[in-house]
Amino acid sequence: MRITEMTSKQPSHFVFVHGIGGGAWCWYKLRCLMENSGYKVTCIDLASGGIDRSDASSVVAFDDYNKPLIDFLSALPENQKVVTRDRPYLILVGHSAGGLSVTQASHRFAKKIELAVYVAATMLKLGFLTDQDRKDGVPDLSDFGDVHEVEFGSDQLPISAVIKKEFQRKIIYNMSPLEDSTLAAMLLRPGPIRAIRSAQFSTTSDIDKVPHIYIKTIHDNVVKPPQQEAMIKKWPPSDVYVLESDHSPFFSTPFLLFGLLVKAAASVGCN
Numbered sequence: 001m002r003i004t005e006m007t008s009k010q011p012s013h014f015v016f017v018h019g020i021g022g023g024a025w026c027w028y029k030l031r032c033l034m035e036n037s038g039y040k041v042t043c044i045d046l047a048s049g050g051i052d053r054s055d056a057s058s059v060v061a062f063d064d065y066n067k068p069l070i071d072f073l074s075a076l077p078e079n080q081k082v083v084t085r086d087r088p089y090l091i092l093v094g095h096s097a098g099g100l101s102v103t104q105a106s107h108r109f110a111k112k113i114e115l116a117v118y119v120a121a122t123m124l125k126l127g128f129l130t131d132q133d134r135k136d137g138v139p140d141l142s143d144f145g146d147v148h149e150v151e152f153g154s155d156q157l158p159i160s161a162v163i164k165k166e167f168q169r170k171i172i173y174n175m176s177p178l179e180d181s182t183l184a185a186m187l188l189r190p191g192p193i194r195a196i197r198s199a200q201f202s203t204t205s206d207i208d209k210v211p212h213i214y215i216k217t218i219h220d221n222v223v224k225p226p227q228q229e230a231m232i233k234k235w236p237p238s239d240v241y242v243l244e245s246d247h248s249p250f251f252s253t254p255f256l257l258f259g260l261l262v263k264a265a266a267s268v269g270c271n
Helices: 024-036 067-074 098-108 131-137 165-171 178-186 194-198 224-236 254-267
Strands: 011-017 040-046 090-095 115-119 148-152 158-163 212-218 239-243
Touching: 011 024, 011 067, 024 040, 024 178, 024 254, 040 067, 067 098, 090 098, 090 254, 098 115, 115 254, 131 224, 148 254, 158 165, 158 194, 165 178, 212 224, 212 254, 239 254
Parallel strands: 011 040, 011 090, 090 115, 115 212, 212 239
Antiparallel strands: 148 158
């Protein structure tokens, strides 16, 4: 139950979580739009992402990868759903593999989170438990050829990877402005794929108390529309929105994405 202890509603606090190889920088357009509209915004750098100093090859467990988000949420007041002037509604937004981070956070902090939003994201309630989960949630880029630069561990299995620069625009940013895909090519880092693919979550938490919404991207070459549909069917969200976008709507359709995030917040009674 949400309890409000103020006469005027506070704008929501949006926490944005990037996908593999990205960083807080991915959200610069959305941050500008949201803060100019009065919302509080936090953009997280996960381990080995953005300006985090970790090397992807050293991040081998999902808990280590997601620690920056978990630490941030742990520091928030326990009864986050009691809204005061200094404590607005908390909404998590995850992009791509950042959906796994949002899911783990929702398992652990259901009492603090008002809404989880998945943007072209991996949305698996329990993580990668089955082969079908991996089929639905792991991008298959084989149609584009040999697109990854891969680092292998001592066991000769992949530990980190990044899409080669010559393929990034075609695969990730195919509808995005050239200046944004150029920026991304300068900032993308290898991501800890072993850690991310090891994500599994407990069945005993209160995650069902956190409403979740999915934003589909119908021209997505990474998390393809059939994968998105499969995950939506398996774990139905309270609502599904659709964007005529590539995998990176924060670049290609930032104003439309902003509008959908505001709509998502309003759908659960957040300002």
